[in-house]
Amino acid sequence: MLAQLKHIELxxxxxxxxxxxxxxxxxxxxxxLVKSWQSYWPNIVPLPHPSPRNNFWxxxxxxxxxxxxxxxxxxVAESLKDSNT
Known part of the structure; x- marks a missing residue:
């Protein structure tokens, strides 16, 4: 499915x-991986899972x-702005 999406910005x-x-x-x-986020920027951003269990992290x-x-x-704002033009 991802291969069919041609204009993924982020x-x-x-x-x-x-x-x-x-x-x-x-x-x-x-x-x-999250500490090395700049290695993947600006198209990919690794993040921790958004779970309350990660509050300690x-x-x-x-x-x-x-x-x-x-x-x-x-x-994110930049990507959304570009998609609305």
Missing amino acids: TIVLGSYAQKYHLGKANASVTD LHKNSWFETELLPILRLR
């Missing part, structure tokens, strides 16, 4: 299973909220 890869599938990094941890990795999320918000 892929958000949520959680370890999706990251292993889309990024092919079977032995990498979620933390390592979010607390332990405060850089995620201060460094990545503001830039990701801008990127």
Whole structure:
């Protein structure tokens, strides 16, 4: 199905299973992949799964909220703006 979508501007890869599938990094941890988000930018962004069970991860990795999320918000807005023109 993904092969048929020709104009994908941004892929958000949520959680370890999706990251292993889309990024092919079977032995990498979620933390390592999310920390290396700039390697995949601007078309792919690995993120932790948005689960309340990950609150500890979010607390332990405060850089995620201060460094990545503001830039990701801008990127999502940019992608949505481009798709509406």
